[in-house]
Every structure is written in C-alpha cells, then in structure tokens.
Amino acid sequence: MAARLIQRCSRLLAAARSFQASPVSILSECPRSCPPPLPLASPLHTSAPCRYTDSLPALKQKASGQSEKDFVAVIQSASTAEELLQISTEHGKNANRAAAIINQIAKVTDGNKVAAVVNDKRFGELLSTVNRQIQVIWNARLVGLLRSLHLLQLDNKNLFLRSVETEVRWRLRKFSIELLGRLARVIVPCAQTEEQKVLVLDLAKTVELRWTEVRDTKTLVNVIYSLSQVSKTLLERMEDKVLEFAELFTPEESRTITMALAAQNCRSLPILRALSFHLVQRNMDLSSAVIIDLLYAYAKLNFSQQQVLQKMASDLLPKVPELSSREMSGCIRSFSSLRYLNLPLCEAIAQACLERSPSLTPAQLSSIILSFAHLNFLPSQQEEFFTMVVQRLSSELDSLSPPLLVDLVWSLCVLQLVTPDFLQKALEPQIYNQFMGNANKPTNYSLKLTQINATAQLECPEYRGPLIPLSLLSASSPPAGGSNLSALQTDIRNVLLDVFPAKETCAFSRKTVYGHHIDAEFIYDSENKPLALRNFVDPHVLHSSGTDALPEGARRFAVKSWEFSNYCLRTKDLTGVYALCRRHLRAAGFLVVEVPFYEWQDLKSEWQKSAFLKDQIKKVVAEEMSL
Template identity: 50%
Template sequence: MAARLILRGCRLLAASASFQPLPPTTLSECVRSCQVAPSSLPKASLHTSSLCSLADSLPEPIGDTHKDLLCLLKSAESVDDILAIATSRHMDGNKSSMVICEIANREVQYKQEVLKDQRFQDLLKAADTQIHGMYNINLIKLLKSLHRLGMDRKDQILQSLETEVLWRLRKLNMGNLAQLSSYLTPADNSIAKGSLQQELMKQVELRWTEIKEPRTVVALLFRLGHMSKTLTEHLEDKVLEFADQFTPEQTRKIILAFAAQGRRSLPVLRVLSFHLWQHQPQLSPSVILSLLSSYAKLTFCHTQMVDRMTKDIIPRLPELTSLEISSLTRSLSLLKFSNVPLCEAITQACLERSESFSTSQLCYIILNFANLNFHPKEEFFSLIHQRVIPEMDSLRFNLQLDLVLSLCILSHVTTPFLQRVLEPQFYSKILEETSQKSRSHCWKLLQINCTAQLECPDYPGPLLPRDVLQSLARKAKSLDLSELRKSVQDVLKVIYPAPEPCRFNTPNVYGWQLDCELVLDSEYNALPVKDFEAPYCLQSEGTQPLPQGARRLVVVCRDFSFFHVRSKDLLGAFVMNRRHLQAAGFLVVEVPYYEWQELHSEWLKQSYLKDQIKKAVAEDMAR
C-alpha cells in the first residue's frame, strides 16, 4: 500500500500545477480501499531502488511557456535574434539551458564573441543560480552545448555544472547516462580521468540491466565500450537482446565500434548481419561502405550480407567519390570476395572519371583486382600504363613493388615496369632492409624476376644476379609449416620410404615454397631427386640430367587462405604460382584443403596422393 501511495504521489507531482480537490465520495472510496487492503506485502515491492527507478522513469514536464519559447527559438534566424528573445523574457534555469542549447545547435562562426556577450553571460548566471531546479536532461544538454561552444573547462560555471551532475548520477536513468557519455568521451585527459568519468563508468557497469532501448545500447557501446572490457561484454548481451530492433544506422555504429576495438565477437556479428540481411530495406552507400570496411578489419564475412551489399552498391556507384570507390575495392580484396559485375562497374567508373582518380588510387585498385584475380578491360591497363609510368618515381617504394607484382599476376606487365624494380638501385634497398616487411619484399621481388624470366620472352633485361637471388631466397626462407603441409609431407614420406626420394621445402630462385619435389620414371617409380641437376635450387647437389621419360613433379598444398571466401577459386597470387611452376617444367600436383580434410584415414590419404600423382602424369602424357 505504501508503494501505491508513493506512486500516486509521484504522478500527482508530475501532473499539472492546477489541483482540483477530490469529492467526499472519492475520498471515502480511497479510505475504504486502504482498510480492506492486505496487511502483508512482498518486500520486493517496497525496495527503494524500485521506487527510485520508477520516479526516474516518469517524464519531466515542460510547461506551455517552455513550448512557446522553444517555438520562438526555432523560428529565430540568427544567434543575435535568439539572445534578443532571451532578454525579452524572464529566464529561469531550464529556459536558459534551452536558449544556450539552441545557440550551440546553430553554426556559430565567432564562438568566443558569443561566450563573452553580456546577454549570454546573464543566461549562464541564471542557469548557475537555479542549477538545483534544472531537469536532468536539460542539465546534460547544457553541459554538451557549452563544450560545443568551446568554453574553458576551468570555468567556474562549467565546473559547477559538472559537480551537480556528479551528485545526480545515481538518479539519472540509462538514457541520461548515454547522453552524458557523449560529453565526457571527447573531453581532454584531465576530465576523462576525473571523478565524473569514473563514476559514470561505475554506474553504467552496475546498472546495465536497466537498459530498455536499442539507441541507449548503441550510444554506450559506441562511446564507452573501448574503456571497459567488462562493460563491452555486458553490452554485447543487450545487443543480442535487441538485435531485431536496430536500424541500419545503429547496426553500422555497433559494428564500427567493434572494428575500432578490434573485437571480433562472432555471435554478435552473425546475428546483426542476419537481421540486416533478412529484414532491412535497401541500404545507403555510406552504410554499405562502413559495414564492408568493418568486416574487412575484423576478417569477418557474412556471405549473404556481403553479396547483397555488393549488388545494392552497383546502381549507386556513380554517387561515390574516387576515394570511396578505392576503399570499396580494398574492402572486397581483404574479404577475398569477388563480385564480377561490381568489379566491371568499378572499371567502367575509373575509365569514365579517370581525371578524378589520383595515380595512387588507380594503383591500389589494380592491386585489389590482382588479389581477386579479376582481369579488367584492356582499356584499363592502357590507362594504368599511361598514368603510372611517367609518375613512377613519385610513388612510394612499397607501392611500386606491389604494382609491378600485380601486373605480373594479371599478365600485363611491360618492360618499363620490370626494369624499374630489377635495377640495382631498387633491389639494393630490399637487401639492406631489416624491418619485418623485408621478408615479404624479398618474396615479391623473386616472383617478379621469375615472371620476367619465364613469361616475358621479349624482355631485354636486366635480371637479378645469381648471388642476389641466393641472398633474397635465404632472407625470405620460412620455417613455419601449416597443418596441411605437415600432414601431406608425413604421408609422402610413407609412400616413398626409399633413402631421400623426395626433397621438402626447397629454397629456390622462383620465390615459391615447394612443399615436395619428386622425380618419377616412366613406371611411376621415385628416383633420388638429389642426384639430378636442379638449376632452380640455391645449391644444387646433383649433376646428372633427367633420364629419358622421367618427369619432375612438385606437390603444392593449397590452404584455406589461398582461396576466395566460400569458393574453390584461387586468389591471383596462387594462380600465378601455378603458371610459374608449369613454365619451369614441373608437373604440378595440387592438394586443396577442402579435399584433404575429407580424408579421415591414412590409407585414404595415401591413395589420394598416389591418384593425384598418376593423374598429373597421365595428363602430361596426353598433351
């Protein structure tokens, strides 16, 4: 009964100021209902936190005068007109905060002059003197407005407002706390480390179960999630609860927040992507670009959602800037997701608006096309050669190397590009490198030299000298073996148990990792591979030529990362790898991960490898 009386009192206080006395009959009915009420009530109903939360949830009234003032402020054309309206009326704390907020919402060119204006100072004094009577939401909006106007954080009025908010924190609902977080997060270090910031985090971490609105979850996750791992975990539960209620813009903010934190929460990403794919209408280009970029940063690809976004962005491609198109291509490349109509549309956009694209943007687009093994029109390569060759010296060292390798992957490299990276002045920088990227640079330079040697018969030179090839190969050597490669090599050792019939992980001048080399005679018998000459090896031990009818095979493992997402198509670099090995005279035996993982016994694995080797020899004999 006490809870009912308090509830009724709260409603009466929140109602209009006009009070009509109750008639005697109604009063007697209230007394009679109190007498027949049971004496024992559940203790939970009298809990103080429940009563406080009930009071906080009640709407804060705005009188008719406040509404009239708000209409006048909205109709004002300039900041001076707003201040003139304020001086013509009696201003209390709430009205002063409304005026200041309206000023902050306008595009103020001379903020310091506005802050020093006497009329504005009078509004600040009115808000400061009546600060205890201000509504919670008005108090928070006033703080945000003063921050937007550039008021000094050491100002006495601003500090007074922050102190008042600190005292009220426990009475603020979660919506108010979310509003307050937008004021504190962009603050400088002195404020961010202060008591107000700490208390806000404590309140949100303790009361996160009170969140009732999706927008509150988005605001707290976007502004405070990076400050507390525990809070982020709690907010993830709320995201799962409201997953079907988020708008596309709210979903975008949530995934952006995860990407900024590097937090790859698969359950949340899958649920949000599913509801976005199932229930939302066509997405705007800004949302699509943000989602694709975040997916790429988190290495997460919801195939149906990405496919839908790539289809939705094609008709909107003319609306995108050159930077956005370059970013879109990069996201698709990182996701390893190829959409041929979209790539063709990007190629056409580059040709039609070539002047709006910078040279570096065109280079990055061709890099991403090469990774996806997408071959654009010949006109696009003509544009690349026309724009890039004169500006080659102005490009960064890394970009020059990647560009030439991409043209090698797409089989459109020309002599000027090859000569640029194979000259001593260029490769000497790679030999002197000691950074973590030096190994990757060595691999790329070896592969470019391999292209010039094996796929460009008209290339006049220069090529990398033998001693440089050996230095680069030793520097690029990797001892890391994937589980697939280890397993395949173990099975091959069982199939060919004779003394050293195979050679594993051979360092070579081609820049490719050879998982296993074999020399088979015409009867499929393995010959000792080290007895025969191998000019591609850094240190060839054998001197005998291959016998008549013998064939040199190489077993190459294709891991999951070598393919397009949810596809059996190889990425561009590994398609070039196949071409190079075939041009070097090898019979290539490929072992893709999706076939190997279906083999659940050693006998099946041995039979599979034997069949693949016999199949490669049979195809060569048929040719």
C-alpha cells in the same frame, strides 16, 4: 526517519485543529506515532490536509510546464545567435532557461562565428546564471548544456565548463540509463584533461552496474559506441543485450555497433553473426555509406559471411556510378580483403574506372588494380583497361612512393599485364634496397619484390634487367613452414613418407628463389621411378647440393596444398598470389601436384589418401604428355 515522523505528526496536529478534533481523539487514533501535544507559546503553523497538499505541486508543475512549452517554442523559432542572445536579456535570469538558450545557440551558430558569440557579454551573463543556479537545472538539459559548451569550443580549463562537468559527475547516479547513454556520446570524444577522463571512468562504472536497465536500441548503441573502448567488461555484458535487440536495429545502428567493434579490434562473433543475419533477413535497401562502413569493419575484423556480402554487393551495384573515386576504391579493397569476388560488381567498377580515369588519382587507381589482383579478376574489356592503366600510370611512376610502386607492379604481374618498363622501374637497386634483406622493413614487400623478380625471369623473356642479386633473395626468402605446418600439410607429409620410403627421393618444405615455397619435391625418371634429389642441380633453390643435370625424360614434381584461405570465398578459384605461385612453378619446369582442401577432407583412411596422391601424380603426367 525522525524528521519525516515529526513532519507527519505536525500535519496531523494541524489537521486536528482545522477540524476541531480533540487531542484525546488524536491520541486514541495514533497512540504510537504521535506524542502528546505540547503547549505552544505561538500559534502552530497550519496547513491543508495531506490529501490536498499532494495535489498542489502537480498544479504548479502543470502551469509552469505550459509556460516552458511556450518558451521552448520561442527559442526554437530563432534562427540566429543574435536573436537568442536578445531573448536572453528577458528570459536569461532562470538557470534552466539560460541553459536552453545556450543549447539553442550551439545548434544555430556557424563554426566561423563561435568566437564572436562566446565573447559576447550577454553570453557571459548566461554562463554566470547557469553557474549560480546549476543545482536546479534539469538533468537532460544539463547533459545538453555540456554538449553545447563543447560544440562552442570552450577551453577544457574554462571554469564554467568545469563547473558543469563537476555537477554532471555528482549527478551520475541520478541520471536515467538513457541519459547516461547520451552523456557517453558527449563526453567520451572530448575527454582530454584528467578530470574529464575520471568522469568517463565514473560513467563507465555506473553503466556497468546498471547495464540491465537498457531497454532501447538507441541507448544500447550509444553505450557500445562510446564506452566499449573504456570497459571491456561492459562490452561483454552488452553482447547479451545486442542479441536481444538485434532484430530491432536499423542498418545505421548496426553500422555504428560494428564500427565500434572494429575500432577496438574486438571480433565478437555472436554480435557480428546476429547483426548480419538480420541485415540479410530484412528486405531493406542499404545505403552506400552504410555498406562502405560495414565492409571496412568486416574487413578489419576478418569476418566473412557470404549471404550478407552478397546482399551488400547487390545493393551497391546500381550505386557504383554515384560513388566517389575514394569510396569506389575503398569498397573494392574491403571485398578483396574478405576474398569475396562478385563479378558484376567488379565489372561495374572496371567500367567506372574507364569512364572516369582522368579523375582517379594514381593511388586510387593502384588500389583498385591491387584489389583486382588479390581476387585474380580481369575485366571483360581487358585490352581497354590495360591500355588505360598504361597511359594513366606510365608517366606517374616516378611520383609513386616505393611501397605503392611495388604494389602496382606486383598487381600487374598477377594479372599478367606487366610490361618490361614497369618491371625495370620496380627492380631498380634504389627500390629493392629499401626492402630486401632488411629485417626492420615489412617482409610483405620483400616477398612481392621476389615474385616480381621471378616474373621477370620466367614470364617476360624480353626483359633485360636489372634483377635482384641472389644474396638478397636468400636474406628475404619466405618461411617454408617448418614446425608451423597446418593439418593438411601434416597429413600430406605423412602420406608421402609412405609413398616415398627412401628419404633421399622426396624433400619437404622447399624454399625457392621465386618467392614461393612447396610442400614436397621429388623427381621421376622416364620409367616413373623416383630418383635421389641430392644428385641433381636445383636451380630453383637458394643453395643447390647436386651437380648433375636431370637425365633425359626425367620430370621434376612439386606438391602444393591449397588451404581454404587460398581460395576466393565459396569458390574453387585461387586468389591472385596463389594463382601466381602455380604459374611460376609451372614456368620453372615443375609438374605441380595440387591437393585442394575440399577434396582431401573427404578422404578418411590412409589408403584413400595415398591412392589420391598417386592418382594426382598420374593425372599431372598425363596432362604433360598430352601437350
């Protein structure tokens, strides 16, 4: 404050001398701000009045700006690094221009020629100039310089790179929020050393304090994509900004934000819903690259919204012939993870598989078949598709990894396309011993092997072995629910306790050797009266307690509840694994009493629920008698 006061006083004194005003008049006009003039041994430095000096820097800046514009045009016209290095001999003495030349070199240099450019003496002189005058380099050009040095693959311990990073760190508070967003895209992917990681943390803290300054979608995307993994607090604050700007996002920006959420497994429903809503509302055709990335992110975050999935499937349908095999398998895998069945798209992908079967790798074809199995989808050209699969994969079974082999054979079991040769390959001891009875292996594969074994027993009478031993099936049996019952399962159990008051006549949460569990089991005799379960042999359970065979005319019932997640999205079609469960239970001799969630939720009273179960039992009996 004192320095500014002295400066103003000196200017007023200089103006007084130039206008020949008396000291008395000056003191009378500003008695509080100006001290009495002191006698000077040397002439006082005189300058123009304040109103004239304020305009001089602007004039200089305008003149230098014009020359800077010409300089930028010159370096942008250069197409090779050699031309730019030649220009640097004339214009490389100024730090700002040296930084601009380096930035342009990074843009035009091929990756194979980076080493030759970096080792050039003229490039070293540019770095030296930048290092000596780094304080005067413009902020935007400094951030661009940092990006260029990383593109030119300078070592992270390089002195010039560290000098630029240190200057950037000192200027963080002076950068605009837009420049901070650009800096985040530059430094976060390259942060390896401790100094670089500290710079990233400082950058995240700075943006946290200034997040309200974000005014454009590009900056918002840069901040979320780069810094959301560093600071969860920042991501929470950015949710409000995303909702504010969601209407303005391009599909590419929506993809970037969604991929950033998926990268850190952050299932932010407000953001996902807002982005999906505006993607649907806009009448814009989404590119295949955007669709594939969005599908991957939605599948990873388990976010299903029918309208946006329908739009993506419709936009992707005419582009199927243009997709690569990898993209085709990836998009249908994402749709299957989201349980979304779009028949035209699946038919188009099946047709593309028939047309380009030689170009599909066994892994890609197996992935597509697995996706079809999850959705329980069979192409209209079923015979041709099956023939292609057999011809393409029969000779490749020995080369498939055990997990991929199990996935493939299980998928064929679901689609009812499996042959004894495929079953025999999957049920070899050297295959199932890698997964069965081993708690360290994924239970998903042991469960699939159990269901493959059940298919061989129940649906493939020509199969002669081998089979998985009962001891291994016991060790790898699926959980039966127990205390983790859903609300639907709990309601059904309570109602069945009233329908079957005798405890011995109804058993709950039964494990089976087929890789499925049932919610309840009971037996009716020929007069539709319940019998005690413990008296009869249970060939479908791991350890049977009874010894008697079922009397003539008796029927064994299995109650199976179907949750919302057991169906394809917004349909009444079961997904593949649950359709397989129903087939296996029927093949094992059960009359399956099905309780869909969409029918049960409409029942309000206990009397209605009890009547519904009794009606379902009568319906199943009538269907069995009509066969």
